[in-house]
Amino acid sequence: MSWTDERVETLKRMWAEGQSASQIAKELGGVTRNAVIGKVHRLGLSNRVGSNGSQPEPEDEAPAPQPAPVAAAAPARPEPSRPAAEPPRAAEPRPAPERPTPAPAPVATIPLRKPVVPAGQPLPPQPSANEISPEALASVREVEKRAKRLTLMELTERTCKWPIGDPATEDFWFCGLHSMPGKPYCEAHVGVAFQPMSARRDRRR
DNA sequence: CCCTGATTCGC
DNA sequence: GCGAATCAGG
Numbered sequence: 001m002s003w004t005d006e007r008v009e010t011l012k013r014m015w016a017e018g019q020s021a022s023q024i025a026k027e028l029g030g031v032t033r034n035a036v037i038g039k040v041h042r043l044g045l046s047n048r049v050g051s052n053g054s055q056p057e058p059e060d061e062a063p064a065p066q067p068a069p070v071a072a073a074a075p076a077r078p079e080p081s082r083p084a085a086e087p088p089r090a091a092e093p094r095p096a097p098e099r100p101t102p103a104p105a106p107v108a109t110i111p112l113r114k115p116v117v118p119a120g121q122p123l124p125p126q127p128s129a130n131e132i133s134p135e136a137l138a139s140v141r142e143v144e145k146r147a148k149r150l151t152l153m154e155l156t157e158r159t160c161k162w163p164i165g166d167p168a169t170e171d172f173w174f175c176g177l178h179s180m181p182g183k184p185y186c187e188a189h190v191g192v193a194f195q196p197m198s199a200r201r202d203r204r205r
Numbered sequence: 206c207c208c209t210g211a212t213t214c215g216c
Numbered sequence: 217g218c219g220a221a222t223c224a225g226g
Contacts, residue, residue, distance in 0.1 A: 020209065035219050037210060042217065046211080072219085156207065178206095 001030030005040060015040055136191040143188035148176030158187035162193070 001007070007028055014024045021040065022033040040046055142163055150173060155161055160175035161184045177186040185193050 022208080033210090034218070034221080037212095038217090038219050039209075158207080 001028075008039070008043070011036060011039060012043070012045065015045060074132035100153070133195075136188070136195075138191055139188045143177065143186065144175065146177065147173070149173040159188055160184070162189035 003011075010028060011024055019027075019097060020033075021036040025031050025033040027035045028036070147164060148159070149164075150159060152174065153172055154176065157177050158177045160177045162175040163172065164175060165172040175186055175189060177188075179186055180190050183190050183194075
């Protein structure tokens, strides 16, 4: 394979999208990730920043250029002659203010929903408990104690992608144990995911 | 172990 | 220019 204009274009696009070199190599085919990385460097776009030669990382996010009078409490008040008048910021009715409270967290002010719902991809529905054989269920419960609790981004081709917990809460992760060759799940989860029709039939009460 | 990108250097 | 081997890090 050679670097045709089209392939280079694909490379540039995917690299700009933040895809990893190995992902790009897989997409292009016929090249290794090393080849992709080598090309990336030769093209001069190693820094993942457009035509920007300098400026290592823009890293947007909240500006927060303020030197920030972190201690709050509004010390530089022109008129300190009114202690109880109106606290600039009535700190919530905190019963136990007794806390070493370090920094007021400059950025974390945003709720930051943590839905962590994969959104997409053919993840299987959690089978109803009454459709799983008692043996498999027991096995799964045991295995899930050893689950590696991976996040979506940590999954690879050979990690078990069985979801555990409630996606609507933070008590959600993926099994992450070594998946069976060619299967998306570990042995235990394959056991509950792939059942012969005969076994499923009339399992429910 | 799996993965990531960075660099080198013979081709 | 190319990319395998290697390095350095998570």
